[in-house]
Amino acid sequence: MIMPVASGNIAARAQEPAPLLATVPPGTKLVVGDPQTKVALQLSGLIDEIPFEIEWTNLSGGPQTSEAFRARALDVGSVAEIPSIFANWNDLPVRNIAYREREDPIGHPIYRFGIAPGVEVKTLADFRGKRIAFSPGQAQGALVLRALQAAGLAKTDVTLVELPSTGDAYPIALASHQVDVAPIGGVLIRRYLNQYGADGATVIEHGLRDDPSHLYAPQWVLDDPAKAAALAVYVEFWARATQWVNDNPEAWVEGYYVKDQGLNQEDGEYLVELTGKQIVPANWDEVVARHQKTIDLLATELGYEPYSAEQIFDRRFEPLGATALAAR
Structure with missing residues (x-):
């Protein structure tokens, strides 16, 4: 069983960050655990436009990405709502840097x-x-x-x-x-x-929202100006890849679910229908408020120390995904 641990001074770890650099310094490299986005970038051709080196790893989900973060083997990962919350409870300072949700979360639950x-x-x-x-x-x-x-x-x-x-x-x-x-x-x-x-x-059906999807990164990566600048660019491409999947469901079924994941056509079409369209909001206020309710619930039920959800969101990245889509 995961046992409650002291949260440490999470507020102290989330100091006001420096502004993001306008350009990515030469030689910057990111190690990325975001397999779905990798395929979407490849299928769309967007991967050729990324202006820095990416080393892709086949990691996703909280347990795998948290372990890789602790080993300093990963710079950013793709997860749902819970991993960043528990990471900070377990002395792994991480912050969310991108967020997307389903357009109709009740009608298209995960x-x-x-x-x-x-x-x-x-x-x-x-x-x-x-x-x-x-x-x-x-x-x-x-x-x-x-x-x-x-x-x-x-x-x-x-x-x-x-x-x-x-x-x-x-x-x-x-x-x-x-x-x-x-x-x-x-x-x-x-x-x-x-x-x-x-x-x-x-x-x-449960009738509840269960659709949050995040990119998150360790604080020490976000404190590196070059890597933070590269992450900002990656968030923009991540948002564009999200929209490409929305716009190209047939290509996504064939290229991702069938060829990459080994599912049959029928399963792929089922999953596209199950997901519906995903959107990238420009403002995180409601997102952070929902996270706060989750933190408070988990703290009460599992014996953890509650903390402010603001401390696990890096607001420097908040407008980047939506802005990239608006510029298309």
Whole structure:
């Protein structure tokens, strides 16, 4: 289990940063863990326009990127909402430098709650008394806590079963009745119903926002003027790649889901529909406010020390993605 640790003086680590350099100094290099964007940049041809060297690593998600940050082997990674929050609780100072969300987050959620075959769950209120798969330091874990809060339930009203949400671990746990409820996402939703629907497996909507997507970087990288300048340019290309995916769903299915990920055409089309369009907001005020609610909830439920969400956002980067799109 991830144990609460002292947050340290997070405020002291988030000093007012120096302005970003207008140009990237010659010889600057970034090590980037953002596999989806790499493919989008390649398919769109935008990768040839990036004016500095990038070493791409096939890393994504909080556990992998945090480990690479600690080893000083990665400059920036792509994650959801939770990793930057927990990193700072676990003495890894990181900050979010880019943000995107789904245009219709309720209609296009990342996760749905899978229900084990034969278990009667129609609404979040039906979670009472159920065994729920729980991964404390990951987005799925936070979603479980938010779902309980929305249903007016406490942790004591359910049994949280700690399981890492890697691969198809949650669908397997549901099918084998290790748990009654588990958040599952992406193509696993479709596969779970296809494999176990005949046995009575179901999924339900949660009606909550679960769509944040970030680039984040360690404080020591952001404190390096040359790397910070390169990150600013990368954020612009990241936003342009996001828009290219929105505008070219068929090419994205073929180039990413089929050729890069090895999925079939039908799965790729399903995932494009599941995602909908993604947008890059020019203002983070609402984003930071939502993060604050998440921090406060996790602190209360898991025994951590709350802190200001502003401390994990580097506002120097706030307008860059939207500005790059507006200039197209």
